[in-house]
Amino acid sequence: MTEVDVPLLAIRDLTVAFRTRDREVTAVRGVSLEIQAGQTVAVVGESGSGKSTTAAAINRLLPGNGRIVSGEVLFEGRDLAQASERELTAIRGAGIGLVPQDPMSNLNPLMRIGEQIAEALVVHGQSTGARAKAIELLEQVGIPEPERRAAQYPHEFSGGMRQRALIAMGLACRPKLLIADEPTSALDVTVQRRILDQLEQLTAEMGTAILLITHDLALAAERADTILVMYRGEIVEAGPAAEIIARPQHEYTQRLLRAAPSLTTVSMVTKLAPADAANPAEVANPTDLVRIEDLRKVFTLRASKSGAASEFTAVDGVSLTIPRGQTVSIVGESGSGKSTTANLLLGLEDITSGHILFDGTDLTSLSRRDLFAFRRRVQPVFQNPYAALDPRYTVEQSIAEPLRVHRVGTKATRTKTVAELLDKVSLPSELADRLPHELSGGQRQRVAIARALALSPELVVLDEAVSALDVLVQAQILELLAELQRELGLSYLFISHDLAVVRMISHTVHVMQTGRIVEGGRPDDLFTNPQNPYTRELLAAIPNPSGV
Incomplete structure (x- = not known):
């Protein structure tokens, strides 16, 4: 083999295991792959499939309880599995760049x-x-x-x-290989496209290769030359992106494709609507659980070295309602004000001006005791599954904590409730005694959703609650949310950058840009006949797998 033929990265029969309290668990088994200079290879699979573990093994950034059991990781012909820490330090960043999944724990x-x-x-x-x-x-x-x-x-x-x-x-440092582990899962589609265009430009200019780890099959299909599908620690299918999408061979790949949401997917609101309502007039004209009127939030920014402190208006005159038993979604780019709006509704930020009425009561008028009662009726699921859970609490303790704080049930009944909630979010009961660091990102987010549902709230504020989940689990969670809404009359404020998901679950959608709502309405109307240029830009930026 000539030097030209040597792949930039070659993984040969890689096996990785993690030590738990009583045994060693194999997370990656016999994985082999190659990446040539300038090539983009995407690894897709469900949460816990081993894709992030494979990426972490390349530059030996496995957690302390993880180890490479066997195999080679050849970067420019050098086996990183056998390299010293000094050699790895020189390669990390300069030769192999990394975009990790969790932005909070990876920034100082x-x-x-x-x-x-x-x-x-x-x-x-x-x-x-x-x-x-x-x-x-x-x-x-x-x-x-x-x-x-x-x-x-x-x-x-x-x-x-x-x-x-x-x-x-x-x-x-313009590395030769960039490992991008879910690099755009937190981004709206317009910024996602801009970022991925930048990565492609770097590939063209520098011959940089990209290993893209993602649960978004449409994104992988649009951006990668080659797709590898991982399932339970093994690569079950590999090939050119267009071929994988057009003619998937493995049953698991076929399931991923069926579960991937698109703007043509049947809305769960329609699919799960009750065939006959006890009170059709009430269903047609539901009362408002939440009314937001001319809401504003202004932040004071710290003074810079060159000037005085300034103000930033994050939410600027927002008005909307959330009817009982319905899902109202807010979409928009990062920094548009959608999460700030959610935090104001949750009482986590002070309102600069305007009103938020919950069940007819203005939140600014609530006493401390009333606010405690309000927070039982409104529960959040935040964007970041890593920061959402106390690292010292087991899964069971995290889910049961709201029940304990609000003095709901006994210890025995709380344990039973936790088991039922784990089942609802598709997690096995044996995870109950695990700590957060022993779970994948998607598993942590499912625990956070189970925790939010523990108190049977009237309103759940979901801030990018499914962005960290693979499409199979995402479909399960969305189905669960829709079924719970139908059974319990729950209301949702759903914050997302994924327009396909928003269309599936929403009764009403509002589009936010620079703190203002620029367009709103029924999802079918909004997405088939958008009136605002920004809405049209969002729709145009959605990944198109058929375009590969």
Whole structure:
């Protein structure tokens, strides 16, 4: 084999295992793959299939209880499975870039964003002009006002903006291989397209190869040259992207394709609507559980070195209603104000002006005791499954905590309720005594959803609640949410950047841009005949697998 024929990355018969309290569990079994310079290879599969573990094994960033049992990881012919820590330090970042999945635990909360990106350059001897380069990278990944944003801390960024900062760090040293582990799962479709276009441009300019880890089969089909499908730690199907999409051979791949939502998928609102209503007039004209009137939220930004403090209007005159038993969704790009609106409804942020009425009561008038009772009736599921759970609590303790805090049931009945909730979110009962670090990202999010449902609330605020889930589990969770709504009369405020998912589950959709609602209505009307240019831009940016 000539030097030209040597793949940039070649994994040979890789097996990875994790030590648990009483045994060792094999997470990846006999995986082999190759990536040539300039090639994009996507690994898709459900949460816990081993795709992220495979990626972490490449540059030996496995958790402390994980180890490579056997196999080779050849990067430019060098076996990283046998490399010293010093050799790996030189390769990480410069030779192999990484965009990890969790933006919160991978950004230092005590360092400014610009400093963290510049640090990646300085470590590899690129200290000259590192700050200017960091600002340029932030601009490339679509962060507005990059110079001002570079001086901010991670907590001052939205979830999507934090993810973009990680992408900037991964690209900083222009590596030969970029491992992108769910790099756009937190991003709206317009920014997702911009980021992936940037990655493709880098590939063309530098010959950089990309290993894309994703649960989004449509995204993989649109962007990758080759798709590898993983299931229970093994690669069950591999081939050119167009061929995998057009003629999937393995039953699991076929299931993934069937479960992937699109704008033509039958709406669950329609599919699960009751055939005969006890009170048709009430169904046709439901009462409003939530009424939001002219809501505004203004944040005071810290003074920069060059000027005084300034103000930023995150929510600007938002008005909407959430009828009982219905799902109202808000879509828009990261930083549009949709999550801030959700936090105001949850009482996690103070309202600058306007009103939020819940069941006729203005939230600003609630006493501390009333607020405690209100929070039993309204439960959140946040975007980040890693930060949502206390790392010291077992799964059972996390789900049971709301029941215990609100003094619902006995210890025995709470244990039974936890088991029922785990079953509802498609998690096995044996996970009850696991800690969060022993779960995959998708499993953690399902625990967070089970926790939110524990108190049987009237309103659930779901902030990107299914963005971390593979399509099979996502379909199960959406079906579950729709069924619970039908059975219990639940209302949902559903925050998402995934328009296909929004169409499936929503009765009403509002499109937000720069703090304002620019368009709203029934999903079928909104997505088939959008009136606002921004809505049309969102729809045009949805990945198109048939275009490969």
